[in-house]
Amino acid sequence: MEEMSRTLFIANISDEADEHDVQKLFTGFGFNLAEVSLPRFAADRNHRGYGFVHLADSRDIQEAIDKSHGYDFFGRPLKVEVKNPRVPPRKGRGKKGGRGDSRRRDSRGRGGGRGRSDRRDSRDRRGGGGGRRDSRRR
Secondary structure (H helix, E strand, O other), X not given: OOOOOOEEEEEOOOOOOOHHHHXXXXXXXXXXXXXXXXXXXXXXXXXXXXXEEEEOOHHHHHHHHHHHOXXXXXXXXXXXXXXXXXXXXXXXXXXXXXXXXXXXXXXXXXXXXXXXXHOOOHHHHHOOOOOOOOOOOO
8 A cells, every 4th residue: 555645735824924833733633743844945044835744654644634735724714635746757768748849939939839920720620732832743
């Protein structure tokens, strides 16, 4: 049987809270914690507003979600769910899913599709002309 996750994803954490505050909240609910982590911005070291709580016992996951999801923590309702496991990248594909960097982008970073000038009109799909004829062939 696959082991259940022991990690909770916590979102909507106030800027005023830190790891110690999150730890106090969950231990106050009666849970034993292995670790609390709040990812931080490199530039100013402020946390990003989300974090992870690693519980000591996977059997506490659902109860921890029930007690903490929506809980008013520093004036903000917490969003709590089981952390999704990381899916390893598929072999043979790069970071961009095998598409490479050859796709054109516009100034807004969008692209990859055909522009209007590249679209065929309906006659091309029916074989009814629309293409350029080679004058040497008859």
